Each structure stands twice: as C-alpha cells, then as structure tokens.
Amino acid sequence: MTFKQAVQGSSALSVLARSVRVVICPTVVQAGRMLMPFRQPVQDTMTPSLDPVTRLVRACEPNQPLSPEDPRYVNFDDVRGENVVQRFERGLRRADPDRAEVKLFAGHRGVGKTSELFRLKAQLEQKRDAHRGFLVVYFDVSTSLDVNDLDFPDLLVFAAAEVQRQLAAARLPGFSVASTYLRRVWDDILSLLGSEVSISGGEVEAAFAKLTLELRNRPNNRAMLRAAIERHSTSLLQALNDLLATARVTIREAGREGLVLVIDGLDKLVRRSLDDGRSNTHERLFIDRSDQLAALEAHTIYTVPISLIYSPRCGDLEQTFGEHNVPVSMIRLRGPDRSRPTADTPGMKRCGRCSRPAAAPLRSVLKTHSTIALRNICAT
Numbered sequence: 001m002t003f004k005q006a007v008q009g010s011s012a013l014s015v016l017a018r019s020v021r022v023v024i025c026p027t028v029v030q031a032g033r034m035l036m037p038f039r040q041p042v043q044d045t046m047t048p049s050l051d052p053v054t055r056l057v058r059a060c061e062p063n064q065p066l067s068p069e070d071p072r073y074v075n076f077d078d079v080r081g082e083n084v085v086q087r088f089e090r091g092l093r094r095a096d097p098d099r100a101e102v103k104l105f106a107g108h109r110g111v112g113k114t115s116e117l118f119r120l121k122a123q124l125e126q127k128r129d130a131h132r133g134f135l136v137v138y139f140d141v142s143t144s145l146d147v148n149d150l151d152f153p154d155l156l157v158f159a160a161a162e163v164q165r166q167l168a169a170a171r172l173p174g175f176s177v178a179s180t181y182l183r184r185v186w187d188d189i190l191s192l193l194g195s196e197v198s199i200s201g202g203e204v205e206a207a208f209a210k211l212t213l214e215l216r217n218r219p220n221n222r223a224m225l226r227a228a229i230e231r232h233s234t235s236l237l238q239a240l241n242d243l244l245a246t247a248r249v250t251i252r253e254a255g256r257e258g259l260v261l262v263i264d265g266l267d268k269l270v271r272r273s274l275d276d277g278r279s280n281t282h283e284r285l286f287i288d289r290s291d292q293l294a295a296l297e298a299h300t301i302y303t304v305p306i307s308l309i310y311s312p313r314c315g316d317l318e319q320t321f322g323e324h325n326v327p328v329s330m331i332r333l334r335g336p337d338r339s340r341p342t343a344d345t346p347g348m349k350r351c352g353r354c355s356r357p358a359a360a361p362l363r364s365v366l367k368t369h370s371t372i373a374l375r376n377i378c379a380t
Contacts, residue, residue: 065114068122073115079347080329085120087326092124092299093131097248097258102294104304104321106267107328113303114140116328117262120301124260132257134299137166142265146216150269150281152289153229154215159263159296160240161208167247168205175250177205181239185232192228233292241297248298260299267303282308290320 050058066073077083088103095101107113117138124134139162141147145154164177186207215225229236248259272281279288282305286293293302308317309325317325333341333348341348 065112065118067115067118073119075119076112076331076347079331081332082326082329084326084328085116085123088120088301089123089128092134092260093128093257095299097252100294100297101299102296102321103299103301104309104317104325105301105328106304106306106309106325108306108330109267111328111330113267113328114264117264117301117303121262132255134257134260135170135251136260136262137163138262138264139166140265141263142268144212144216145265146219147265147268148270149219149222150266150285151226152285152292153226153233154212155263155266155285156233156236156240156292157208157215157229158212159261160236161212163240163243163247163261164205164208167243172247172250172254175247177243179239179243181242182208182236185235185239188232188235189228192231193225237292237295241295244297258299260301261296262301264303267305269305271305271307283313287313287316290317294320 068075077086084105084107088105091103092101105113105117107116121136121138124136127133139158141150141155141158145158160182164182167175168177189211190207211225211229215222218225244259251259266285269281269285274280274284286302286304286308293300304317304325306327308314309327314325331347333345335341335345339345
C-alpha cells in the first residue's frame with residue numbers, strides 16, 4: 001500500500017518522520033510523501049548536480065529512530081506544545097523509588113515516539129539537580145515478538161529474558177542474574193512442554209531468550225507454549241519481581257536512583273477482533289491483563305496504541321495506570337492564525353536545523369522555495 005493510499009480520505013495529509021510529525025492541509029498538498037531523518041551522504045545519490053528537492057527525497061530514511069546524540073536529531077519541544085519527555089522524567093524522579101510507577105506512552109505512528117523514548121532514557125540516566133541517574137533497561141518487543149499475534153505470556157517471557165541480559169551487561173557489583181527462583185519456574189515450564197519443542201535446559205539466563213524465539217518463530221506451537229507459560233505466569237512474575245527488587249537495591253547502593261524499564265513496540269500491536277466477538281487484541285493485553293502489566297517491581301513505561309487512549313475503555317486503563325496519559329504531540333507547521341506553512345513559520349524553521357551535511361538540501365529548499373517546494377516534494 002502506498003503512503004497516498006494510506007492517508008486517502010483523511011482530513012489532513014501527513015509528512016511523517018521518526019523525529020518529527022508534520023501535518024499539511026490538503027489545500028497545500030495533494031499527496032503525502034515521507035520526509036525522514038537524513039542518511040549519511042552517498043556519493044552516487046547525493047551528487048551536487050542534482051536539484052535540492054531530488055537530493056532531499058533521496059536522503060530520507062523512514063525507519064530509523066534517532067538518539068539525542070545523533071547530529072541528525074532535532075529537538076522539537078518548542079513547536080510540539082506538550083513536552084511529554086520532560087513530564088515523564090519529572091514524574092519518575094519525584095516518585096518513591098520503592099513504589100513502582102507505571103506509565104503509558106502513546107502517539108500517532110511516525111510521530112517520533114522511539115526517538116523521544118531514546119531521549120527520555122538518556123535524560124533519566126543523567127544526574128539532575130539533587131537526583132541521581134537511573135539505570136534504564138530499554139527493549140523493543142517488535143524486534144523479537146510477533147506483533148500480529150502477541151499476548152501477555154509472550155511479553156512476560158521476553159521481559160524476563162531482556163531484564164536478565166541487560167542487568168548482566170550492566171555488571172552491577174555483587175549482583176548476579178542467576179536466580180534460583182527463576183530456575184525453578186523455568187524447570188516447571190519445561191516439564192510441561194516435554195518433547196513437543198526443542199528447547200534445551202541450558203543456563204537460565206539464556207533459557208527465556210530461547211523460549212522467546214520459539215514463540216516468535218513457531219506460530220503453530222504458540223498456543224501450547226502460551227498455555228505452559230500461563231500456568232506458571234504468576235510464579236514467573238513473582239520470580240522476575242524478586243530479581244528486579246534485588247537489582248534495585250544493588251543499583252541504589254551503587255549510587256544510582258533506581259531502575260526504569262522502557263518497553264517499546266507495543267503500540268504496533270495489530271488490532272484484531274477475538275473469537276468471543278466482544279474484545280480485541282488491544283484490550284486483551286492492556287485492559288484484561290492490566291493488573292499484571294502494572295505488577296512489575298520497577299518503574300515501567302509501556303508504549304500503547306493511541307486508539308486505546310481515545311477509546312471508550314480509556315477509563316479502564318486509567319483505573320490501573322493513572323490519568324493524564326498525554327500522547328506525544330505532532331509538529332505544527334502553520335502559524336498562530338492557521339496560515340499556510342512557509343519557511344518562516346516556527347515548525348518549518350525547526351525542520352531545517354539538522355547539523356548533518358545531508359540536511360543542506362532541506363535548508364536550501366525551505367529558504368528558496370518555501371510552500372511551492374513543499375507541494376513539489378509531497379507530490380513526488
């Protein structure tokens with residue numbers, strides 16, 4: 001499906017970016033075109049003989065989120081409106097480190113959620129005034145699980161695998177991810193699976209990673225795997241919390257504020273109606289299993305489909321995760337009087353502030369061609 005087909009019929013055509021979401025009125029643009037973080041200049045495609053618009057389009061990279069250290073990253077706080085990253089950071093720093101905070105992170109596809117989560121991670125890891133930095137464990141479920149068919153047991157196993165892996169990589173003094181409790185739960189799960197799947201015992205640190213691969217790569221066995229995990233999901237959650245509690249104490253003794261889990265990619269979960277006809281995959285995970293999602297013994301941020309934030313069941317979400325779930329805002333290009341975007345409107349000025357050399361075509365286009373160039377780019 002083309003981008004034009006995806007947005008056909010909507011009230012606004014969107015120019016999407018991982019670090020920016022731009023909305024342009026259909027009176028200005030007839031078709032959408034993705035403008036993304038710039039690639040490194042390539043000799044055969046970024047030749048000076050090409051016109052600026054062609055160079056700009058060829059420099060676009062649609063699927064690459066950016067960290068704040070990347071010179072291509074542009075901070076759009078002053079033209080987004082609500083600064084969600086600052087709000088989340090402030091809330092987590094003020095929270096009691098012994099009482100886990102759970103937050104939902106939402107936004108339209110392509111608005112730059114992952115890039116903003118990278119920025120939030122970097123800010124939480126830094127010292128801020130009297131507050132020490134956190135140890136942040138970030139992982140993206142869409143890289144290791146099937147978002148077309150994902151349920152709570154899948155997420156719990158993947159979380160156990162990633163927490164073990166990243167805490168081991170952190171090399172906390174006096175801390176070991178080898179947990180007798182986790183080993184016992186793993187043995188119980190393995191005994192239920194029997195010979196139906198080829199998962200060897202191995203070290204418990206790698207066992208849950210192997211099970212994650214089985215859940216992703218063997219859809220025909222997925223129901224059986226989930227049933228085995230579900231029977232021991234309470235024990236597995238308790239074992240994971242035991243590990244998190246121990247890690248949290250060690251982290252604070254090492255001079256940090258605490259532990260934060262950032263679980264990205266759940267906003268990509270495909271919405272499908274379930275066989276009962278009364279629910280769907282979004283509600284099954286975030287509402288029916290909300291108590292389990294909120295039970296992790298660490299500050300946790302989940303990305304969530306934005307449709308749930310605006311659904312009639314948002315109240316059910318707020319009972320567990322709290323109110324004030326403000327989505328990441330899109331970039332407003334128009335002026336205060338809703339006039340058409342030009343090179344001088346604040347949003348467009350911010351779009352041209354990338355320090356990467358490949359951004360030169362964008363700055364040239366905005367400076368020289370303004371709205372006419374926007375129409376040409378988006379109609380390409």
